[in-house]
Amino acid sequence: MLFDSHMHTCFSTDSKMKMDEAVARGRELDIGITITEHMDIAYPEPMSFIFDVEKYFADYNTFRSDKVLLGIEIGMRSDCLEENCKLVEKYPFDYVIGSVHVIDNIDIYAAEFYHERDKKDVYEQYFKTMKQCVTCYDSIHSLGHIDYIARYARFKDPEVYYHEFKDYIDEVLLIVAQKGKALEINTRRLVTKEAVEIIMPIYKRFYEVGGRLVTIGSDAHHVKDIGRGLDVGFEIAERSKLDVVYFKDGKPQYQK
Numbered sequence: 001m002l003f004d005s006h007m008h009t010c011f012s013t014d015s016k017m018k019m020d021e022a023v024a025r026g027r028e029l030d031i032g033i034t035i036t037e038h039m040d041i042a043y044p045e046p047m048s049f050i051f052d053v054e055k056y057f058a059d060y061n062t063f064r065s066d067k068v069l070l071g072i073e074i075g076m077r078s079d080c081l082e083e084n085c086k087l088v089e090k091y092p093f094d095y096v097i098g099s100v101h102v103i104d105n106i107d108i109y110a111a112e113f114y115h116e117r118d119k120k121d122v123y124e125q126y127f128k129t130m131k132q133c134v135t136c137y138d139s140i141h142s143l144g145h146i147d148y149i150a151r152y153a154r155f156k157d158p159e160v161y162y163h164e165f166k167d168y169i170d171e172v173l174l175i176v177a178q179k180g181k182a183l184e185i186n187t188r189r190l191v192t193k194e195a196v197e198i199i200m201p202i203y204k205r206f207y208e209v210g211g212r213l214v215t216i217g218s219d220a221h222h223v224k225d226i227g228r229g230l231d232v233g234f235e236i237a238e239r240s241k242l243d244v245v246y247f248k249d250g251k252p253q254y255q256k
């Protein structure tokens with residue numbers, strides 16, 4: 001069973017996707033899906049990017065099956081560690097993605113984050129923050145979209161080149177590997193061969209430092225994007241000798 005392990009329905013602030021449509025699309029594509037709603041505790045804009053977890057499980061429990069799993073994407077910040085851990089322990093999530101969306105209380109999406117800064121300064125801070133987060137967050141299963149910053153950075157060439165930030169990226173990869181966590185292959189940006197080649201060295205390096213597991217997710221916010229790039233994700237995993245898994249009841253399930 002192939003799984004798309006990252007997508008957002010209407011419990012996420014930035015998605016209007018309906019659960020029944022997501023489930024139908026998964027069935028149509030003959031893939032499993034894991035819902036991973038956004039939970040960014042202490043998000044700079046009050047009441048945004050948080051959701052009612054009780055209602056989530058109550059509303060979606062009837063959809064739950066071997067092919068429809070319920071997870072969460074938490075926005076990791078060192079000042080919200082305890083709240084996030086309590087939340088993750090309290091509810092029966094199949095899968096927990098840990099992501100870095102906000103740094104110094106500014107969303108990486110915001111232009112303000114890049115104001116009068118160069119790429120070196122911003123990206124080093126990004127990977128340093130990621131390192132702090134993966135060091136202190138034990139309750140995640142996978143580190144989400146390591147290349148997230150390249151989606152929104154206001155630089156002429158926002159791509160994350162491994163060789164450019166090698167020392168910083170290595171520290172992140174080593175901790176993820178040592179903890180036995182998975183590294184996500186987020187396929188949202190991997191729409192060209194060039195993008196795939198740019199990101200490849202990160203996954204190859206992950207294997208070299210002892211990493212073994214990857215998850216693959218489209219990060220879909222619309223039904224049409226579900227399952228997008230799964231083939232590309234498998235190609236990256238194969239070329240880096242990494243095993244593709246999805247998580248069910250918090251345990252890795254190997255995919256072929």
Ligand SMILES: [Zn+2]
Nearest residue numbers: 073099144145
């Ligand atoms: Zn994210």
Ligand SMILES: [Zn+2]
Nearest residue numbers: 006008073219
């Ligand atoms: Zn996401």
